[in-house]
Amino acid sequence: MIQINDLHATNLHPVDMQNTTSPPSRKISPAVLGQAPHRLMFFIGATNLLLAMAWWAAWLASARWPGMALPQPAQPAGWLHAFVMQYQMLPSFFFGFLLTTFPKWTGQPDFDRWRYVPVGLGLFGGQLATLLGAIGWDAGITVGLLMTMAGWLAGLLTLAPVLWREQGVTWHARSCFGALVLGFCGVLAWTAFVLGASPLWAFASIKMGTFGLLLPVYMTVAHRMFPFFAGRVVPGYTAWRPMWLLGAFWPLSLAHLVLELFHAYGWLWVVDLPLLGLTGLMLWRWWPRGPKPGILAVLFVGMAWLPLAFALYVGQSIAYELTGVYWLGRGPAHALFIGFFGSVLVAMVTRVTQGHSGRALEMSPTAWFAFVAIQLVAVTRVVAEAAPDGMAWQAAAAVGWLLAFAPWVVRIGAIYLTPRIDGRPG
Template identity: 70%
Template sequence: MHAATTRPSSRSPRLLTQAPHRLMFFIGASNLLLAMAWWAMWLVDARWQLFGLRQPTPYAGWLHAFVMQYQMLPSFIFGFLLTVFPRWMGLPEIERWRYLPVGLGLIGGQLATLAGAFGFGPGVVVGYWMTLAGWLAGVLTLGPLLLREPGTTWHARACFLGLSLGVLGLLAWGGFLLGEDPRLAFASIKLGTFGLLLPVYFCVAHRMFPFFAGNVVPGYVTWRPLWLLGAVLALCVAHLTLELLHAYALLWLADLPLLVLLLLALWKWWPRGQVPGLLQVVFLGLAWLPLAISLYAFQSIAYSLTGEFLLGRAPAHALFVGFFGSVLVAMVTRVTQGHSGRALVMPAVAWFTFVAIQFVAAMRIFAEVLPDGPAWQAAAGAGWLVAFAPWVARIGRIYLSPRTDGKPG
């Protein structure tokens, strides 16, 4: 009977609507491959002119940043938050009709945006409005929970603050599409990084990572002071403000104290002794965060001395590919295993993806300083696809299948 529930014949797209994480993670996994397939093609074409792609409007690099920050990664973020917000607050689970529009907006928005990147005229604008609609559906679902909860869940409020800054970034992108003011595109990209993604990622890490370790590591001491969360978020906003003001020579004023706090958190949270693989990858992914911030700090100090960005986009890709990418694999694998009735272990496919993404991150970082950087960038884009494709195939099948333990969800 148990085996019958996991046969391929029992898979159905209808199962995607049974829980927020099923729908949103399936969409996120699809968006992940679609977004990088286009970007890898673009990088290959920019270097070797193999496909004859034309420069899209907006500029391809800005479009890449928008897709990754406001469509691909938020698909996973909303899937996680729509699942955990009610649990954190002791409220009923979110109804299906509330999260379906979120998923439809994000998958439809990205498909239309990528069609625009390939030359379909209205695609980028249509994709923007669909994405904004999906975002508003998510924010207007999560926001009222903060008013209904019996207590005060600071992690939920901090995550919601990040989502609110994400909405502001989306509005800035819309203003750019309407008026073609590049300053709004710049603001949108920076808000996506240090207003939305980094605060939400760190907030989830602050709440969940010590909890994960405390459950499986004997003698582990959980350390989650709220002052740390508040200080890190404040320094993220300080970095964001300096970037918006183009005060690159002063970014180190925010980045150095942020680096100190992140190293402290990594030291206090790091589990000692025998650690299961599924927990190990969480903290290995987290280790990319202080490394990325140290690169930002070095870049700022070097700029103040030389007037040049010596590392180019290396700090951003240490953050995006190294930290966001690694923790994405670790967290989505954990949620997928647990919420599908499977054992909390790190599958071989997930190990392949996690290890491969470390090499991809290093390749993309060093592409900024190696000869023929565009070739290395294209190789990193292709490497991302190779790394993630088997993992996406595995979790996609899981979301289309019933739980192995027969439970709902």
């Protein structure tokens, strides 16, 4: 059943401009970042998004063209890149969304500022210190880990009491919280590796970040919100989101995680084939058949990358079992990371930013540019696994990520730094 709190959480009410007695100030001020969790956390996430990829693009370029010297981190750069993206950059957006929606979903008061500011400071400071450590500051990796763990812990301790206090059971909130707990375990696993434990801990952290944290959060939010969004604007649309979809998804995702942890790549198809069928069914049932605004369409175009990613996983797994060759390399993973996670990030953040700033729910030119460009970046990165001079293609994809997101980040960053245009709080 669709709850009315979903409506409030996404700010889909039309703006009543007649209630505004005077135009709000449009002056940029960092002080307004603290007015709502999504303002602070999305601003941090957008900043982290560019910083993380700027370092990675520079590292790839220096690895491909040695004349472009760049200090090498103590940890393998690819692993460090995975940690930054999975546990610092994307969780900045996760916590911004969930710190806003948990009270709405469960019918409880919004969080006070002092509850969410530490989360933002931990994730922003943690990533900044980590990247400084990657380019030469000896203590940076350790400082970044401590700040990241503090930010994560602050977020978990803020969200958990909401679940204890609610009347009834909000399974979407519990699903997201469970994924965050697994994510924190991934942070601890990476910490163990940095402190001298076996590299297997780093491997476990990376895999937990994908199939224990990112994919479950994305799937849970999609399950709750995508059919609801479509039902609000598409005539005759029937929202379909039975809970058995999440019930089937979780064990399959965890089974994929376990198989990866034991390097059983030839058997991944056993769980990825059902995941392909499940995500394909969701896309087919959720896709709005009638006329739809662009800001709705991009959600489902982005989601189309999910069954495509699992199709690549299935093909690679079967080929590996038959030939012993890992033909597609990290191609399936980047179809998931850039294609699905990146596309839906643009779609969801744009929607929340537009609605919660009093603007019309529509794709801005910079959002369209980011969304279309990220499709090309995803294809480039997947193709890079099979292309001659793959490192050059990877560097091109990283630079493409920066070019795709930079104008969008500038626009949404300016929105977070200014009051709502309708004069309302938040």
